[in-house]
Amino acid sequence: MRTTTSKPKYTWQILVIVITVFILGLNAIPTLYGNNNALLVSVIKPSQTQANTQQIAGAQQLPSPIQLPSVQRLRKVMQQADIQVKQIITNNTDSKIVIEGDDEALLRAQQQLKNTLSDAYQVRLGSQSAAPSWLQELGMAPIKLGLDLSGGVLFVLEVDTNKADQERLGNVKDQILQLIHDQGLRGVSVKIAASNNTSEGNGAMTLQFSPQQATQVKSLINELRQELPDINYTKTSERNASLVFTEQSINTFHQEIMAQALTTLRGRIAELGITEAVTQRQGKNRIRIELPGVKDPEQAKRIIGATASLDFYELASSDTMGAKNFSDEDGRHLTVAPKPIFSGSNIENANAGRDELGMALVNLALDGLGGKRMSEFSKANIGKPMVTVFSEYYKNTNNELVKSSKVISVATIQSQLGNRFSITNLSSPQAAADLALLLRAGSLDAPISIVQQRTIQASLGQENVGNGMMALSIGLSITLLFMALWYRKLGLIANASLVLNLVCLLGLMALLPNVVLTLPGIAGLVLTVGMAVDTNVLIFERIKEERLRGRSNFMAIETGYKEAFATILDANITTMITALILLSIGYGPVKGFAMTLSLGILTSMFTGVFVAHVLTYLVKPQIRIKQQEQI
Template structure:
């Protein structure tokens, strides 16, 4: 057992060296972070002497992965937002009107004339002139229902159709509402993540909480207001036919229309058809640019279906105005001068360069499917983060020093070897965290402190077992061999249960709990490795060099 093969020694030393190599950049955090930022900027096309100097501050052949600092260590913004899921129901039902109208027109001989009525949000109400044909009308609309594509809605249809007198009432079925909620939340999380990633922030935390809430934590960003400006706009771009203009914002637009204010003239209102010709969901690209007058603007381009609808509408409505609406405000209402077949255009308005750039980012990332209401917002300053780092350092140093002194006093030279392995263990933990790009939080530091205390447990088991074997009048080599051999099963069993606990915390938990689970789980792996392999290798090398006749543990 004490005769460790050369290949195994090389593997052990190589793994330790690799872990320390990946941990090394964290000792030069600011320099490596500046190097990484400069490399990203240069790859994006930026050039300047400052960027070149920052890039050269760290050798490119060395690892440059860092342990990301979480919100509680780096400072940043924290938001808790509520998603208005009811808005999605209303949009779905509003967009259904053309299909319902066409389906009932095919039954005109039975149902008579049809007219859309004012109704509650999320409900489409259509009145027919011939009440005797209500059953046929309901059946015609029910034929529009589609099977629900979700595990919870197998066998269900997406529309619920009923009759109330001479009215046909259409709503989303309960199963479709559940499926819509799930899709909406997933889409919201993805769009927020894409918008945050556009500005290059590090390791944001974007998670669903409950049925209709989203937790957003972005380290390193200036304030909660800055984060809200980035993600708080739905950026819902739509193109509507213009019915008329008015100065009376309280005017009833009619059952099939909406009234929106003008972006530049708040006293001017446009009455538009409720159903848009094209929506921002059919955008494929948006880039900041300048219009023919040299003012900031945004170029956009539709996908194939959006380009076709946009082209058909402009061809059929030359000379008519149409409105470009962004989040309930009319940006522009130009008159169609010619057919626009290419599916591209330009949005011009009273923009600054920053506003046009941000609008392009929002449109490119996609429209949020529903409005967000921010229930909680906090800006965590870097001073608080530095306090947390300092407190974590003190806790680690105190725990580390206590363990080192205890092991040295209790086990002498063997305790010193265990202390060396403990130092290597902490270095390997940071190396693994850097390799996987993990985020270190204050609970994560607690996990490291706990690992420091737990790391010596395996060595204590081994050394106590060696003591027992020495009492049986066995030689030093045989006692060490049996000590490692007989303590190994107890070490593995004890650490497997703790590792499984860390896995459960990671899978079931969120935020700080997962940060604690990551450092605890990685710490268990490295502590078992250093106890079973690294300390054994150091003891074997010492025995081969000194060949003692007796040993004291």
């Protein structure tokens, strides 16, 4: 008598399914709870390296950092505004007050805190997951919602590349004037051509000189072209010549300006604490910014729309070649050297704070190049002043962008400085905080202006979410009913894999850091339902065909999954290619749809083929068919 032992099958597949569904399922749970409104209270404080920071103009070291308000005090303030507090979460850097109520209650609570607490504290708007604390401790959070679902602000910014061209030519003109001064050429003048044509005028300068100076001027230009190889020199007459940047150089410069603007704006948004923002180029010289969940658009507008730069100059005499003139807040006129010692691009970190007299200041930390320049300059100029100039663009009454520069500090260097020092005598703590934020995020080489601003209320987002979820529920219910009635046990297996597909998709979207659910993304969820069912339909119909050919129940199932896999893979790959193209070149709603579709393809392949195959093996459904009559 011979006995046979059946070996366990699909053991490792079952283990993979259990682990994957468990992890993604846990990540999907917080989405069911949503978010609560919250306020973040933090101290406006200087850099943590304050003790090592050198200061100028007699500024003193700061006192001990101000402590965060106690939990009891925060609760009392909220009670005064008739705000119900759910919980208060504190750590070393800030306190988060989670409240009950809508956005109106949130804004009222923020105003109450600002009125009660001193200006040493910063109160920001935020949110907090409503999921159980044990899920939050595991680092799990709800899916991040896009602008059309959570409400927020949409900005469209325009980068003025013509102004950037003028700034660039102004710097080249200063270089040429310095070379003329160094070589002792008298009577040579440089003018920037007045034209609005980007490809011609904005890249051109004219030189005027005597015929006897032509050779010396040509030598000067050769020296200049060692630093600027993309500039062309053309002699137009005996007394005139033109300097023109090549068209390729202008286009490359504009591309660099746009890339720098995108990088800087993303840094500013990150400083605002907005992690779900969408920042991308739109057209030739515009940038689209979506800020989901932003409830204070004026703060975002003030920071994002600012075109600020900071430069540090040596004080110079009025007869210095190429010297620049500025005015301070008291109306005094100051003359500085044509080139700054270093600029805002050399600033690595900036933090607002106060001196021991309570005056606002900003502590700066420079990069290696800036620190070296500051060290060399301060060593050679002890006892001499250094001028800090703040520049920004604004629109005048004619709606034209005008550059405004002002002196915010004239400091006497008392000792050799390193890469850390402070700017003192600022007008207010808010001005110090805004300046520090702008300097941390970087300055813009080209001015930007807000050409479109639109605020989307959260109520509209809630309506969109409700309508989208209703569409998903109706589609899912009809699909589940059809599959159960048409395929019986196989249909139940398909329904189980379909539900797991949605769970895995929601968990994956919550787990990945840069995935945002938008209204078109909900359409992608509905489409994913159809795609997942389509996978099962192809497999089940193939199983029926194998049964008609006389195969056993087990062999028909195995062959059906095996033979249908190639067709399913081809169909999903072609769809994935389209989704990836949309993801790479699309923006806004198109990108949200493409993201959900791409992740939905991955999860539907996992559940529709892998999970359904294992479930079919475990359930072992009997596939009954009507035999065709033999002729």
